[in-house]
Amino acid sequence: MSSDDLAISVRGLSKSYTIAQERDRPTTLAETLLRRLRHPLHRVPTETFWALKDVSFDIHKGDVVGVIGRNGAGKSSLLKIISRITEPTEGEIDLYGRVGSLLEVGTGFHPELTGRENIYLNGAILGMTKGEIRRQFEAIVDFAGVEKFLDTPVKRYSSGMYVRLAFAVAAHLETEILIVDEVLAVGDSEFQEKCLGKMKDVSTQGRTVLFVSHNMSAVRSLCTEVIYLVNGRVREVGSPSHAIATYLHNAKTATSGSFEGSRGVRVSDVSFSQFNGESAGTALDFGGSYRLTMDVHSPEPLRAALSISIRDGEGLKVSSIQSVEEGCEFWDLSRVNRITCDLPDLSLVPGDYQLSVALGDEYDSYVQAENALRFSVEPRCVDGSPWSYNKSHGVYRIARGVRVS
Amino acid sequence: MNETLVNPTVAVESASASRPQPTLTIRPASGWAALNLHEIWSFRDLLLSLAGRDLKIRYKQTALGVLWVVLQPLLAAGVFSFVFGAVAGLSSDGVPYLVFSFAGLLGWNFFSNVLGKVSSCLVGNAHLISKVFFPRLVLPISGLGSCVVDFVVGLALMVVLMGCYRIVPTGSVLWFPVAVLVLIALAMGVGLWLAALMVSYRDVSYILPVLMNILLYASPVAYSVAVVPAKLRWVYLLNPLTPPLEAMRSGLLGKPFGDPGALGISALVAVAMLVFGLYAFKRMERKFADVI
CATH class of the missing domain: 2.70.50.60 (abc- transporter (atp binding component) like domain)
Incomplete structure (x- = not known):
């Protein structure tokens, strides 16, 4: 593969969080001020926690890449940095193309608004323009199967309908790079199949997908490559079968x-x-x-x-x-x-x-x-x-x- | 579908030579990032959607709906004209007290709505901030937008009231737009600063209503500057809200506005506050998602 078809290039990426030691942390303004007054030179003792440490990898256009690892391995931090929700502490990421991220289904859905209004609002929140949403409107409604309830506030929807509508909007995001975090962990199994199908469609359109999941069978069936993270570091980048085997093996020996x-x-x-x-x-x-x-x-x-x-x-x-x-x-x-x-x-x-x-x-x-x-x-x-x-x-x-x- | 297996790319150094330009490079920000108005402009659809959401949901499941936009200030003006006009018998420069206090409330409500909305915009949208990227300034700006709509509705009612009482503005009405801009800058400046502060300290949301209540009575809303004893007036003019509120009222009610100098000082304070607020907001911006 040449370097021309890069989609995401991550170099030396690290992310640290500073954690004040729990029992001493001031939680109100007054406490902070009081402490400053009493001990003007004393600093709150802190610990640095590295959620990601020196992570580097390249992803090519059209790849569907699964990110796996135990909870706390840094998967979510990685996704949040690539989505620009939070900033890296060190390192760089080059993105070649527009990024759409689905870290949650139905972000910004408002219960009081109707289905129609929520499609426009949620679409805008996910980064679609009004024109794009209008063009996709029929397809979204069709995919979700909520034609009859378009002008009903979504608080009156069943939870299934709600999730279907939310996923439908997200599924019609037309960015070159798509970042997905466990959104498939919702809905009934029939709908999950539909979502997996949609994800497969997306990947055959030559778009790049980064997909975090604990669901190994989904990763196995969708992904062309897997990044396995352990304690904020890349343990393995490679074929799904091999990386998943390593992951499962480690999971089995872990207590x-x-x-x-x-x-x-x-x-x-x-x-x-x-x-x-x-x-x-x-x-x-x-x-x-x-x-x-x-x-x-x-x-x-x-x-x-x-x-x-x-x-x-x-x-x-x-x-x-x-x-x-x-x-x-x-x-x-x-x-x-x-x-x-x-x-x-x-x-x-x-x-x-x-x-x-x-x-x-x-x-x-x-x-x-x-x-x-x-x-x-x-x-x-x-x-x-x-x-x-x-x-x-x-x-x-x-x-x-x-x-x- | 496993035919395109890619080996892990370890060679980090080779990542420079003949590559197409990345659409975007993410790296840790240093210093205080530029405002990037261009980026905000590209998110204008989101800005409008969020402002629209605010307006749409506010009066859902209310019987009177949008009427509340005019009823609320009208009721407040009624209370003021009873307490300050009828009971206390304060002067209102020869204008019916209801119109007089409504004109004051028009500016005050605008200021207080913008401040309230902007200062809570980050905490109130925490779920968005932790799940999607967009320029964070979109939130306060869309908040301002929805307040402007309320302000215009209030202004329309004001015009109706002026018609009923046959009040015709004079040339001093030219100060009106200037005063509105000063109010916006002040409210946005303080609001942005408080919004950033509220991310770490929720105390702000408890203190603010109390301070606003005090400020309401320390500003010429329910009464005129003229009734403040001359000895105390200099203290009174320290309040940067006083000149724009007075300018708005005298402009609307056709009275001469006597103190453009004070308005100028207010404008300077407002611009300084706005710059400071933007600075505080941008400085905190990169930490929002981690702290909120």
Whole structure:
């Protein structure tokens, strides 16, 4: 490839955030002024956090590039800098062509405005001119399927209609470079298919797409190249199959970190094990039996219950574990060190999942470990079957055998 | 669809030779970035859409709708003419008190609306700022735009009132547009500064209404400068709002405007404030998305 068909060129890009140490940070003007008066020479102690560090890569015209990595790896920072929402601390990016960014579906939608008014407003916010929107208007309405409700305020829309309209506007953005952040994690599966289809169309038109996702199957089917970020650095740039394999391999060996919430409550070492106590990693077998364990800690007595939500690769909540509903009464968190949940006969269909852990009582949440653990369920055939359940069968196996007579 | 696999480009140094010019280069800004009016102009459709949004949603689900644009100041003028005119018996230069206080409120409301709108434009649109790029100055300018529309509606009502009371403006009405420009510069200058400040300190949104309330009574809105005791008048003229408000009122009501010098000083203060406000805004601009 020659350098003539470059679309994006990133050189030595770094982004740092300065974090004041949490407990000392002044949050009001008065506090800041008071502190200045009391300690005129004293500076608030700060830490520098590098969200991105020395990132370089080139993207060519017509490439569909997936950006993958764990939460906090710097994916969003990268997208925000290329979209010019925030500035880099160091480094440069050359952009060859107009950039349109979709970091969220329906940015700037106003509930009181009608569908028609929102199409124009949202289009303008995404950077389209009035003429462009007018030209695309029919296509947008058609794609969203909301002809009848064009003059209804969108607050009266069903959530499905709302999302469809929002995506439709975004999908008709005609920039040479398109930046997309997990917007596919919305809507029902039929609509998601439609969105993926639209993304494929975009890429066949020779436009360049940069696509952040946790959904490996979408990345695999859409992208021609993948950038894998780890802790703000590029770990790998290359073919989707190879980069995804590295990513999944790392995900499997990783254990969850430690999450701290209010009042010093902590959750750590969320992990799966076999019933015999052996570690199970994060690649589980469909139909297998596992224990989910985690360490918890609280310096003071707190009445607590556990809530674990499990989401699939698209971010859809597929199930949860609720200690109260399981018949386990509220406990005193300071007297508990370890929580164990039994998961016999894992019935989530094969795919990627992530789980979030929350501890709290009816009123208060003490700690929320978002996406504490990612895991995959690997296909396994039920006895006697030639093939396994898969994603197209839903999210959960409810039957235990079928008899014909 | 995997036929075009590209190897990772590691050779950073070679990135200069025979390349087409990039459409845009993103790099850390240094110093205080230029205003870049050209870029703002290219986002004019967004500017109009945002101003239009403000106007459209304001009176949705109200029974009287747009009527509130004229009802609000009219009611306020009614209260002022009762309290200051009828009860306190202050002079209104021989004009019916209602028209007199309405003329004062016209300028005051414009100033206070612009200031309120501009100072809250960043925090109020935080969701936009953290999700899309556009020149951030589009927000305060579109806020100003929607206030101008209200001002024009108020002005039309003023003309109707003047017709009802047979008031004919004289040559001093020429000061009117000058005074409006001074008010805009003042409101935008202070507003831009407060908007940038409010990103880090939400305290501003609590202090502002209190200060505005004090300022309302410290300005010649409900009463005339003439009723201020001569001994105190110099203090009074320290308020840069006084000359433009007086100029607007005397222009509309056909009275001579006696103090162009004071208006000139106000104009200088306003321009200085505007430059300072723009500076504060542009300086904070690059941090908005990170802090907000």
